[in-house]
Amino acid sequence: MAITRRDLLGAGAFAAVSLRNVRFAAAETGLDDPAAAVLSVTRRGERLAAFSRNDLAAMPQSRIATRTPWTEAVTRYEGPSVEHLLARFPSSSEPLRLLALNDYLVTADARMLIEGRAILSIREEGVFMPVSSKGPVFLMFPFDADPCLQSQQYYSRAVWQLVAIGLS
Amino acid sequence: MKRFSLNDLANARWFVAALLLATTLLALAAMGTSVETEKYQQGLFEASSYNATFDYSRAQIEIERLARSIERFRAGDVDRQQLETAFSVVATRLETLPARMVGRPFRDALVARDALQAACDEFVSLRPVMEQPEIAGRMVGRFDDVARTFSRLTTTANAVHGDIVEGRRVRLSNALADLGFNLRLLFGIGLVLVVVLIQQKLRFRRQALTDPLTGLPNRAAFQTWAERVFGAREVAVAVIDVDHFKEVNDGSGHQRGDRLLCDLGGVFKAATARSGQVARIGGDEFALLFVGAGAEQQAEHACAEAARRLGALAVDCNDRRPTLSIGIAAVAEGKASLEGLLLDADSAMYCAKSGGGDRIVVASREFRSQLEQRRLLQRDLASAVARGEFQTVFQPIVEVGNLRAHGFETLLRWDHPDLGRLSPDFFIPLAEENGAIVEIGRFVLDRALSIAANWPDPLTVSVNVSALQLGDRAFVAHVRQSLLRHAVAPHRLILEITETVLIRNGNAKSVLDELRALGVGIALDDFGTGYASMGYLRQYRFDKIKIDKSFVSTMVDEGKSAAIVRAICGLARDISATVVAEGIETEELLALVGDAGCQLGQGYLFARPMSALQTTLFIERSGWGGVAAVPRPQLAATA
DSSP states (O other): OHHHHHHHHHHHHHHHHHHHSOOOOOOOOSTTSTTSEEEEEEETTEEEEEEEHHHHHHSOOEEEEEEETTEEEEEEEEEOBHHHHHTTSOOOSSOEEEEETTSOEEEEOHHHHHHTTOEEEOEETTEEOOGGGTOSOEEEOOTTTOGGGOSHHHHTTOOSSEEEEEEO | OOOOOHHHHHHOHHHHHHHHHHHHHHHHHHHHHHHHHHHHHHHHHHHHHOOHHHHHHHHHHHHHHHHHHHHHHHHTSSOHHHHHHHHHHHHHHHHHOOOEETTEEOHHHHHHHHHHHHHHHHHHHHGGGTTSHHHHHHHHHHHHHHHHHHHHHHHHHHHHHHHHHHHHHHHHHHHHHHHHHHHHHHHHHHHHHHHHHHHHHHHHHHHHTBOTTTOSBOHHHHHHTHHHHTTOSOEEEEEEEETTHHHHHHHHOHHHHHHHHHHHHHHHHHHHTTTEEEEEOSSSEEEEEEESTTHHHHHHHHHHHHHHHHHHSOOOSOSSOOOEEEEEEEESSSOOOHHHHHHHHHHHHHHHHHTTSSEEEEOOHHHHHHHHHHHHHHHHHHHHTTTTOEEEEEEEEEETTTOOEEEEEEEEEEEETTTEEEOHHHHHHHHHHHTTHHHHHHHHHHHHHHHHTTSOTTOEEEEEOOHHHHHOTTHHHHHHHHHHHHTOOGGGEEEEEOHHHHHHOTTHHHHHHHHHHHTOEEEEEEETTSOOOHHHHHHSOOSEEEEOHHHHTTTTTOHHHHHHHHHHHHHHHHTTOEEEEOOOOSHHHHHHHHHHTOSEEOSTTTOOOBOHHHHHHHHHHTTBTBBOOOOOHHHHHHO
């Protein structure tokens, strides 16, 4: 039984590698539940809101097809725009703090994200991204559409496994 | 050692061509380098836009955290969901791990990724039994190994990335240095090119204003000097023409003529020194300009000096010493116009030339008013025939032996409405100058024949012909028609021509032959005053030779004149020509002329020029048709 499962998973893993590097079968992390709150918005430690993937999918969706330093081929991403989400939270001009599951933290000006037409991508190639593959939220810029975005400044703000946005 | 100036180089065609070629090549090189620079710059941007080292470093941390999570899961400090989250982080990292370094495949990264992939695969397969301490321990060891691999990958990648960035930076800075060098060189050559072009422009301008033979300013340059004259109180212009220059050219060759012109340029420059300017304004015409106090004196002095220096020049292959005709015009006070001064000086020069050359004529106020008068007279001359202002008068030519009238010479008088009666000596040269002589000549011939038609048959009528008339293509035809119209026998018409007419007409012989073929007689007028060349007597056939009155009137005092007259008479006999002695004013002269052998005479002793009516009376009185002689000369002379 164990061998079969391992073989199956191995074959799946191999297929994932050959097609799009690696993709592991979703294990139960809780975050992969579309109804589970995955993205929280906080202000000075106080939680203002928490969004599930269903919540985010219910917002107007923006689409980006682009290459990134982490993917070889053009990939389609889908999700609400950062601008749309931030519109719900009146904010000062202080930078945002973007936190990922792997403790990756960057600050970013809201204006920079909005002008860069960043989206909170929840779907890759039309399907929700699991936590084991950059999910639940991947902050994405249309890099191919604008060469100005192809710099460390924007690459460092393209955060995968985004779980929290800190407003000031 | 020969020194090259930029000016010499600018004149060399190869130098300009080399400059242009170098500019083109450098421009192409600069363009190539700039394209390269852009490419390297792009490469550098690319290299610095993303650094994979950071990802490898993060991967190492995440893998180690997964290993620690497994350890704590085994110890029961961490639940399965937390373990799965830690694994998801590593799984995502595996998925997003850059396998390229600045666009190039990075083998170390591929190896490390494969190791991580294998470890993850094993984790997934062992996930359900991860609680077992030995399984968990094996996975911890496995992930710690992979973490070490990533640690080494991070440091290797950091060095490789640094090398790539440095390589591109060096290439970019080299390309920029090349570009800078090219641009500086281009700028330098461009500067030289600009200087060369400016020098060429100046040279062309200089050439346009310089006479290539003598190196003096040319006529165009002279005209630009009008600005210097503007506002000056005293200005003098001298126009200088070389006498008989055409003969120098024709006789000694153009090289000789050119050398003379060059010598003259030097002479004028030396003579004017610093006080004036010299220009060559025509073939053998030079002009000097003096501006400032004492300009006229300076001009006169310089011209005299030039003439002196020219005389001193050794002239080896030409026996005739070159001389100059010089005209000077000056204004001492008032508005000076260079154009006006040049015209006046030119007229004065022509005056000097017509006076025989080798002299200086200053265009004084009187000279200018005379000039103006001549101009007005020439204007009047053009219409004088139409206005009927010309009168013909006739002076008898008498046979010296028996004093019978032989014929009449037709003379012309101009009754000018303002100036009164004018002599032909005064107005004929003017008519010859402006060409009015042709029309006047036709009028005289026509009038003379119309009068002569009424005379007894043997009487001849003489008409003077000028050079311009003889050169007129229609002249012979006009003579023929006039003779026919007035029904005068051709042999009664004598056309009187001077040596000058023969000199000025290259085809005189053919015209004279045609006239002779008509039956018209030809007389050589004023013989003895010009060259009195025996050549003409040999070359042409003359029916009459008229000895100038300057010989006849001096026969009384000078034995030489009498001898000459005798010699001419003897000569004339030999060539079957009749001699007419002009200017017989006394009985004594008449006797001398007769003794010398002249058959015919003309002069105040017989009659002054008479009107047509007086002529008829004279002929009647002389009893023509009968045998009566001319009335006593004294009577005629006092009439």
